[in-house]
Amino acid sequence: MKGLFISIEGGDGAGKTTQIAALQQWLTSVGREVVVTREPGGTELGVAIREALLHSGEVSPRAEALLYAADRAHHVASLVRPALDRGAVVISDRYLDSSVAYQGAARSLGKEEVRQLSLWATDGLVPQLTVLLDVPVAVGASRVGGERDRIESAGLEFHEAVRAEFLQLAAAEPERWVVVDGTLPIDEVTARVREAVRARLLDADGVATEVDTLP
Numbered sequence: 001m002k003g004l005f006i007s008i009e010g011g012d013g014a015g016k017t018t019q020i021a022a023l024q025q026w027l028t029s030v031g032r033e034v035v036v037t038r039e040p041g042g043t044e045l046g047v048a049i050r051e052a053l054l055h056s057g058e059v060s061p062r063a064e065a066l067l068y069a070a071d072r073a074h075h076v077a078s079l080v081r082p083a084l085d086r087g088a089v090v091i092s093d094r095y096l097d098s099s100v101a102y103q104g105a106a107r108s109l110g111k112e113e114v115r116q117l118s119l120w121a122t123d124g125l126v127p128q129l130t131v132l133l134d135v136p137v138a139v140g141a142s143r144v145g146g147e148r149d150r151i152e153s154a155g156l157e158f159h160e161a162v163r164a165e166f167l168q169l170a171a172a173e174p175e176r177w178v179v180v181d182g183t184l185p186i187d188e189v190t191a192r193v194r195e196a197v198r199a200r201l202l203d204a205d206g207v208a209t210e211v212d213t214l215p
Ligand code: TYD
Pocket: 012, 013, 038, 039, 040, 068, 094, 095, 096, 098, 099, 100, 102, 103, 149, 151, 152
């Protein structure tokens, strides 16, 4: 079986964690090796970078972009590519499109520059499928519990820019992206995400596998 790289994107509070858990369970039940990971913080180095980015005081915008890219570079080299090479399905909670939306668009660092930075960092690794869980900013904000990290505290306008950019990225590359309305009931979101993944699995393997017949 060939590896499949899936990223899940969306604003804070879009429901990514819940949906990733459901997807992992389903893929495991159909016999796939599933690696669930996240950015920032999918590796030991990444955990340190995540802490520096989110909970350690001021980070200037270009440093922020470089730190996310550094996390991604190490994540891809040490975890994502080896798993794909083994034939696993890798599900990443956020990937390079988060940098384009947050740093490129919302922080105004330049979408194309930030994208190129990540492409360099990852030696060009782009997911076969990116799912956008789209929710209005106010809905996402109301779901984020507890203390807000540095990015979550960035304000309404910032998060509106992030959402708009995700939608634009999805519209520009429809063959890679699937947009799911994250305000739908959880089970409905799960079903739509599963359909998108099922189609890619069939594409990737080139033959109908048991996923074809599963509920
Ligand atoms: P996330 O792990 O989704 O946050 P949480 O665990 O609190 O749900 O992501 C952490 C924050 O980092 C989130 O606010 C989005 C931001 N982020 C960027 O700004 N750029 C990036 O490239 C990535 C991957 C995340």
